[in-house]
Amino acid sequence: MKKALVAVLVLAVSSGWLIAARQAPGPGRGEDLKPLVSSILERFPAETSSARDGLCAEILKLGPAAIREVCGRVLAPGAGDDSKVRFAVNGLAVYVMRPEVESERALFVRALLASLAGSRDKNVAAFFLSQVQVAGKKESIRPLAGYLIDETLAGPATAALRTIGGPEAARVLLKALDAASLTARSAIIKSLGELRSRKAVKKILRYTESAQDGLRRTALFALANIGDPAAGPVLSKSRVASSFRERSEAPSLYLLYGRRLAESGKTSEALDAARSVLDSYVRPEESHIAAEALALIVSVLGERALPDLLRAMDSPNHDYRGAALDAAPSIPGIGATARWVEKAAQCGPAVWAEITEMLGRRADPSALPFVRESLLSRDMPVRLAAIPAAARLGGEAVFPDLLRLVGPADEDEAAVLRTVLLGYRAGLVVPECVRILESTSLPGKTILIEVLGEKGARGEIDRVFVLAGDPEPALRAAALGALAKLAREKDLPRLVSMLETAIDGDDILRLQEAVASAVRRNPDSMKRADALLELLKNAPPARKIAILRVLPKVGGTRPLQAAVEEHGSADAQVQSVAVYALSQWPDFQAADELLRIVKTTRMKKHLLLAIEGYVRLVGRANMSNPKKIELFQGLLALPMDDIDRKAVLAGVAAVREPESLRLLSAYLDNSALRKTAAAGLLDLASEQAPHERWLSGHEATSVLRRIEASLADPAEKERADKVIFERLRQGGFVPLFDGRGLGGWKGLVADPPARARMTPAELAKAQAEADERMRAHWKVTDGVLVFDGKGESLCALGDYADFELVVDWKIEKGGDSGLYLRGSPQVQIWDAEANPAGSGGLYNNQKGRSQPLEKADHPVDEWNTFRIFMIGERVSVYLNDRLVVDNTVLENYWERDKPIYPSGQVELQAHGNPLYFRNIFIREIPRDTNVPGIAEDEKTEGFAPLFNGRDLEGWTGDTSGYAAEDGKIVIHPGRGSGNLYTVKEYADFVLRFEFKLTPAANNGLGIRAPLEGDAAYAGMELQILEDGSPVYWGLKPYQYHGSIYGVVPARRGALKPVGEWNTEEVTVRGRHVTVVVNGVTIVDADIDAAIAGGTVDGHDHPGLMRKSGHIGFLGHGSITEFRKIRVKEL
Template identity: 25%
Template sequence: MRGQDARNRVTSTIIADGLAQLPAQSSAVYNEVMDEMARTGEEGMASLVGMLSPSGKGNNAPFEYAISSVTDYVTHPDKAALRDGVKQGLVKGLASCKDNANKAFLLAQIQKVATAADIKLFMGYLDDSYLQSHALEGLALIPGVDAQQILKMGGMRVSKIGIAHLISMRKMADNSLEEMLLAWIPSADAATLKGIYDALTYCGTEKSMKVLAVAAQKTGFKYEETHATDAYLRLLNRLVASNSKAVMKASKQLIAQGDRAVRCGGLELLLQSAGTKGAAEVLKALKDDDIQYRNTALKMAQSCAGDDIYASVLRNFGKLSPAAQCDVVRWLGNNHVSSAVETVANAMNNADETLAKAAIQAAGKIGGERALASLCGQLGGKYAKETMDALLAFNGKVDAAVVGLLADTNPSTLIYALRIVSNRHLYSAYAAVLRLLDNQNDEVKQAAYGALAGITRLSEFTQLCDMLEKADAATASKLQKALLFALHTLSPEQQFAQVSGRMAGSKRPQLYYPLLSQAGNKEALQLLQSEYAKPSTQADAFAALLKVKNPEAVSTLYTIAATDEKRKDAALMSMLSLLKASPKNAMSRFLDYTKALSLNPSAAVKNSFIGAIGTIYELPALSWAAHYLSDKATSFAAATAVKNIIAKNKGLQKGAMTRGWLEKAQQVFAAKTHDADAGYAVDEIKGILAKFGTDGFAPAMNDGKARRGLSLNTKKSYENFELYAEWRANEVSELWLRSMPAIRLTPSGEVEILTSGSKAISGKQGVVPAEWNVLYVKLVNDRLMVVSNGVVINDNAIFAPKDGKNAANISGLIKFISDGDGIDVCNCYVNELPSTPVFTLSKEEKAQGFEVLFDGRSLDKWQGNFDNYVPEDGSIYVKAHFGVGGNLYSKKTYSDFVYRFEFCFVNPGVNNGIGIRTKLNTNAAYEGMEIQVLDHDDPIYKGLRDYQQHGSVYGIIVPKHVKFGKLGTWNTEEIRAVGDRITVTVNGEVILDGNIREACQGHHIAPDGGKSNPYTIDHNNHPGLFNKEGHISFCGHGEGVKFRNLRILDLSKKKVRK
């Protein structure tokens, strides 16, 4: 198994690589892995099956998941070419499998891709008591198989319930099977009876009807374990077409039962078997007292009695009870029976309220001129509301009829007609509605003004504006709504152009402010701001600003709140609504929330903003919420926010500071003795406190200003830590970490990480110039993470001096430094993280001349992929995924050397490698040498080639097999390279000692120049095998391995000194 994700892999490599990537991180990766594994065909799938352990003796989940996924993958129509290879691999694996549970699993997979040619395979397991049911499942589902052939070949070897199941699954309508099934009934248990009854529904005749009828009667036609009643009803349904007389007789017996469901089932059967008598049976059923029974008849009526049933029912309509008439009217409406319109129209006037309302609703569904006229006649009557609803949903056009109603003199008719006009947007009614604006009835007049909001178009904009400027307060708001509707299809810019043009010549511009609110674009906001500045229009402009939906209005509303005490609360609440719906990230919203709270609004508004802060689960939000715990008016909202933030962020569930805040919140809840929710909160907090950690965030420094000659800094030095701080820069300022310049903060919003190899991050990056911002910093070993206002600036910057000449400080103070007017800092908290274990050479190695390549803190002696090779707790943690990010290389090159290190497998099956004498950015296994690092005993490597195991010179020399301890165990390794001799020692034992030139007989490249090399074990060319020198590298091929205590003895230097 090579370290790199190179493509010339053997089958076992492809399978192992695939297993290591499952479950996949994305659908693209999943499909790539599936395709690679499926293309290994019979060999690959058989090896994958071979990895299954006996049930209960190993974790088969990864292998079952892979096998099932690959099998599903090849069932796709466009993967048919891969299907047979996968199937043959499954069949081969099944043949060698000894575990019943695994066999059952494999049969289920083969079933997915089986064809008629596979019938014998499944038949072969019919004698197996454990696997018989699984084999039958396959036989039942394989397409293109003669079911009778199955029974003839395996009938004597299959259980009764198995055969019944097979008959049911394949829906075998063969009457010759009936006698066999019926003969089994007397001695069958309940489970077998259920299977037999189910099978009889597919192959039974009138003889089975009688048997099932008796069985159902014995149960009282109730639901029970044999499902006799259900089977009886299903058999009758199947036999309706072939034996209607017998079914009709049986159906009448069912109808005579007391159970509603059984009676309705019997009625369905009766109607299906009644033939020409179907209509009579429907009419008879409509006289029943059971509403469900009547509606079962109506549901079946048309399909069983044809379209003539409608006329039959209508002729007998008057003979029905009011309840049955309601059922019929609804049925006629749902089926849009136009011939029933007279009956329905007459029913609208029935004294029975339920029937009248049902008729009105039905008329709307039926549609047509007669129904429309009848409904219009009802609009001013007792059921005007129901009539309006019917006309709003009317099946067809109502324009002319409803507009005609606007000439009516009945106020009720006019009011409801106007509502219909508006809701159905009957633009043709505009002129008629205008005439009603002068109606003597005030309710009609107001309804007419209201109707304009659904029927005006841009062409009426000027006329409506003229009306608006002459309107009184009562009608002005309705005209404004009409104008809003007239403009609503335009873009914000087009709306603003229309409105601003009209405002320019108006003596009452405030009338158009609501229209500016709807436009809501930048220009509309600016115009409202300028109108707000005028004392005469300030109130109206403010009301309009409160309705703007554009998040850009936040700054305007904040300015008003900061300068207008009377309007502060209203402005802030509108601002809060916009912020909650804005696309800003959580930390940016938090800063806006704190700005609002800094204005000291009313307690109610404070509590609303504190509640919003409580949805941001980070320390700055927690700190602000805790600030309000001491104020009685805000303590409950603050306590809720504190509890929620800490509960949602486990990183805050430690430390004396956050514990104190949570305990204070607990006291607030405990004081609410009559509040059950507060009691639950107390219990929740007790649970959190019981698991609280000790070390956490604590104040780092006092709030203040750093300026020329005066820095803000911590009192103690820190090595590894995370930091939160709120800051506001007035001059270019710097944040120093470990007493070194680390981050530059400027008033213009530029953030620059001042470390070696890091680039300046230009632009706002979430920073708001001259306002408060939140900075999060995490520094561990040589890695720096910087987040500004929720925007990640860099999550893996190398912490080293900018000039790259000197080593970074191991620890030091945290400082804010600035010139001039400086930088304001508050709410600065630090969480000190554990110090990194540091590796130093032993006296012996130091005397020998070993050099430390990694001391636990810094990768300053390495180059390449720093993103996926990260210092962690004194080791290098590898998180390089397959084919992602590249390798890590030593800065120096080496020829002869002794390289020592320790390694630890964190994840099972992890794969890496040590490249030696390799060039940069190449495949070390071929352009140098790769000493394999592999958890080779993991089940995914079953069938691994010996030249792929841990310690091999990959593809060249086979090592002795090493048995590793459990995951998390540290192992020692030494690689000695002297000329052509390579020696590998693991945990004190030499596992490889060989000559690379002798191993390939001097032919690292095929003599004939071809791709296949008969002299190397892996039969590949290794052009870099005889490199005289090169880099040391880590060849990442999956996440989950650690390295530590790296040191090297350069033997070539010793030769030079000699």
């Protein structure tokens, strides 16, 4: 017995377990460890890699039991949200791979392998295998071997072995090859190829004759990558019966084989492979293959490959020649350059030009005489290649040669010369350009003028002014462009005079730019526009018009004032141009004046200009999106025509904010503006950033569905459908029905208790029979799931616990159906004319409410939409965006003495009449996990718990309606809907908590509140509201979640979907309140500034003056949950 104990102790010490256990501070096992692990896990994912490493270090300090505890919390899909746990496991895998921490790595991998061995779910096992791939080494090879024959897990197991590598990993893979499934076999062969296992070649060769195309292609790739000569005969030919894809891959695989031969020293065989490919693939569309073969030849032969490269110039294929020229600089030396020059002289113009261009890149000066000679070639392609090559090789020495080409140059040559001349210094190029300017004809002359401008030849400006009046448009354009580079303030009179008389539209634009550039060159920003504004004073109308059109390009306060003054001009044309100038103003300074014009003008042209300008400035302004929407709302409230409103709606659509959605959707019922609003909404929703959760919410999808239903054009409908699908998908929904077939569905087998009593074999047999019956009566027609009225219910394949379900349905006259949730009836569907209560109720309830709250059905033969929430045992139902079931318990129809099953299937009920369903989507809602306590870093910051997780100690008020349950404070409206306050009062503080909303939930957070009176007025109430619910689509902005009720509106769109936990942080410091929800700041308000003009709701709020008070949750009749409530007093 003693010997055995000693052996165990020795083993423990040698493996590091005992050492780690001794190092673990504090509690290290059992229940004491769980809260510590929970506290660490709650901080995943970390914001930085260093923070992640710190969390991983904390886990490792707790010892092996902590690692096992973390791994043990990885859950199967649908069993809960384990994302934080998976982040932690992956973080540990990365962290233990630091240098010189082998004991930590071994400790972690042992725990990982143990968890892997104990995994009952293949998704969980696959995750552990992926982490072994990150951190595993030789110790993992044997444990991994057992997963190679599992069709599901062979892939990740093989990937792990491939990453570990080495002869032992290859030996394990090879041993498992023949016994593996088809899918696993392919993964094993791929890995053996990547490990370059020569011992595997003999076995892999057998699979090159496989009837399975994928397996055969994988075997060929593996053999090519191993590079064993035994595979040469197989790789050198393609089977006649092979697929097109396999045949197209053959040359690349053979060349890969050649590269591997070369790497192993078999250069002769490698060259044979490359040349055989080169000889066989000569068609233009095969140039990439030939280029790859040539690259292999160059890599093997080095400088001895020069003849091959030169020979490639004889090919008619441009791309192949290009590959050879790309490789040419890798063979340096004057001798090689001389061979290229010799080759170029033997070729036609196209190839000569290609070689010349390469010689420039090659940068060997010995090629310069040949390139200089090429400048005089009669062939344009040769000259175009020689110009930049000569400049690169000869520098200033060839400048005279280049200048001589300017005169006779055509447009293409002139453009190349311009680029090259601009590369020379101004002191050299400017005098020479001036010298030959007059004697040079077009288009060379325009190039010289452009060079003068670009080089800042201010001394030549008079010459350029003269040329700016030339009758030749191209010459005039070049000169005006140069003036924009050269002109200064003193040149403004001449420029304005030219602008005043200019007629050509292009000339006007260039002159405007020249005037603006001249103004901007004044270094004194305070006096920058003085000279131009002086010209504006007392100018005749034509000159004023010319100057006013330039002012937006200048910008600034004084030019703006001048434009405003000219709007009052007696001259109607000057007045119109002044409005135009204001509408084009570069910054928000002009917004107030444009708004004044909108409110006062009677001229339609001025009104539209002012509106368009105002919309543009608001859209570009450096202000918050809610402020932009507020300004647009104010603009839309003014009287204007539909064409003017379209301009405003286009501006609204560019503001990515929930209020844009609501504002635009209000115009979908306006026949004149419907198209504009719909187009704006589709553009708004066409993309979604991760923080824009509101685009996946109930309101957004409802609006998009309205748009889709109104569209007649099939292409537009298809686009709208795609947008809706993408937004739902990004919101966590997955389609239960793909619109094409019955995949994902099955026939109905009995009821849940009867199914539970069946053996697996009995259930499988019954399911096969039910599926056959299903296919006889359920069909897909034009994207609609159609039931012919003669069979049984249809069931989704999976089981679902908590979820949100969206489904469109339609019935015929007298129709009757329903949706079973977790396998139990039912959300009712029927002909509402025959059944006046309407659809949506929980028809089979006996104790709780069974009737809908209101009738919301569309007429028979029209589509209806359900949005159903099943959370815990409660159900909420929206029918056509109206709440018809509000958080009602769904009773268990099959076993009345039991609560509804924790999970089950979704069923479309058959009731003997035709039914139609489409657009069926489901979002699974994660179940709650353990609630950790306050994190250590928060304790260090000074946070203390407000709620102990067990009872309501420290709280007062409605302790009947509120209860402590499973580490949460939960309000039960049936027991009371009052307010729950802290016993203690707080003045300045930071409050952090998490909350979970039910559909249409309404609560509030009271701060600095007294125990008596309405906290919204006697103190302050921060709204807690599921403001995405249709119930609240008509709210004022100061009623949204997070708003200081009636005082400060909150930014919308930060809430997570219903049923998920949200985080909130409220900071109250003096007269300042900040609210952050899920990392998004939705309120940042100074109370005094907010009420300076009165409160937005028009009511008195005396509580705003309070300096301290209670913190409380303010009930409004809805189930709401709170947890992790902690506070730091400031």
